């Protein structure tokens with residue numbers, strides 16, 4: 412079952428407000444904010460369109476004081492994160508759609524944190540995975556795909572500004588590169604209520620800001636098929652492992668927006684008959700009700 416989390420602001424505003432944050436004030440989360448986040452994490456059986464094909468996921472809020480001093484020096488965010496006191500760490504049972512589901516749930520939590528005025532940044536690569544896995548007591552049948560620092564944002568340092576400019580983090584590809592009608596060569600143009608859902612996918616974060624999601628709408632139906640673009644160049648080899656998280660994020664933006672706007676439909680996994688080059692991998696579809 413999918414229910415929407417409680418956001419105090421419209422989801423589109425929260426999606427627009429979210430941006431990766433790597434510089435924090437050094438303050439630990441206030442007790443009431445901690446409790447709100449812990450409740451959101453506990454209620455994370457709000458589910459995802461991938462729930463039925465994914466194992467259980469669990470999330471914890473870990474604070475720096477819980478680490479011993481040698482561990483604190485070695486949090487292994489490679490000096491990219493400064494002044495943070497708390498982290499959300501998650502684990503999910505190995506399963507067919509584990510990373511997609513994890514991407515959906517952690518992004519929902521990140522949007523919840525954004526709504527509370529907190530900073531976050533998806534870390535899928537630049538963190539000490541074995542240390543955080545030990546802290547969450549990762550079991551053998553689980554993976555820890557990513558974490559996020561969570562805290563009060565401080566002015567971005569020049570190092571953070573450099574990281575952002577390297578990833579062109581403020582930019583997104585235009586619609587015609589990402590969204591199509593009928594096949595992978597006809598650009599999608601939308602003026603109906605689905606515009607916001609697709610635009611909110613476009614605004615989502617992705618590893619390295621590669622924006623690997625592609626959506627093909629059927630010409631006459633409100634059916635949207637989600638694909639991932641894989642590449643086997645040098646960068647692709649580094650980033651392909653994160654793409655199933657990226658699509659979970661994209662699906663969360665689409666689905667949370669649809670829920671809020673009252674646009675009804677259902678998710679399914681029937682691969683449509685759309686000819687693709689080998690680089691596109693089919694993931695999931697939305698079938699609109701009308």
Ligand SMILES: Cc1cc2nc3c(=O)[nH]c(=O)nc-3n(C[C@H](O)[C@H](O)[C@H](O)COP(=O)(O)O)c2cc1C
Pocket residue numbers: 429430431432491532533534535536537538557578579580581615616617618619620653656657660
């Ligand atoms: C799945 C995933 C993994 C990421 N891993 C890292 C990481 O390891 N280190 C890092 O500094 N940023 C990481 N990022 C953050 C992206 O670089 C960032 O989202 C992107 O540049 C867009 O910027 P924005 O989040 O400010 O919109 C990751 C993002 C996603 C979605």
